[in-house]
Amino acid sequence: MARKTVVPFDDSPQANAALRYALEEFPDAEITVLHVIRLPEGYWTIFVDSEEDFPGHERAEEHAYKLLESAEEISSSYDHPIDTTFKRGDPAREIVEFAVTNDFDQIVMGSHGRQGASRLLFGSVAEQVVRRAPMTVVVVHDADES
Structure with a gap:
């Protein structure tokens, strides 16, 4: 049975490396590429009724579609549908919620490898996913960025 793999994607070199890794290492896997649009935070969010009311949401969605198109271009070079x-x-x-809800076997994701103060300020999405996910998480570092 093919493994179900989700690859979080933001078109960074690290995310590109993770997608390429998944395509190379798991050629028989069902791969879904997921982009998460980060919603603004803060007290002013109580003034909007839905996610569509956030300023700039249309541009963020357009950007998401472009990112996902670039993921499809990468996968087409491997002749692997996603x-x-x-x-x-x-x-x-x-x-994590997407992976659990949709019964994925693994998450393959890139890591920016932040250290020190920037890690404290921004946190690490990869680290949080590793801690929270009940399934295997493969963290890929882009060799060109190390």
């Missing part, structure tokens, strides 16, 4: 989708919210939370 599914694509996007969610809105906190990236780590949405990635």
Whole structure:
């Protein structure tokens, strides 16, 4: 049986490396590429009724579609079909929830490898996913970025 694999994707070198890794290492896997649109946070969010009311949501969705198109281009070079989708919210939370809800066997994702103060300020989505996900998480570092 083919493994179900979700690859979070933001078109960074790390995400590109993770997608390429998944396509190379799991050629028989069902691969879904997921982009998460990070929603703004803060007290002013109580003034909107839905996610569509956030300023710039249309541009964020257009950007998501472009990112997912670039993932499809990468997969076509491997002659491997993929599914694509996007969610809105906190990236780590949405990635894990999507993987659990859709019965994925594994998550293959890139890591920016932040250290020190930037890691404390921004956190690590990959680290949060590793801690929260009940399935295997493969973290790929882009060799060109190390």
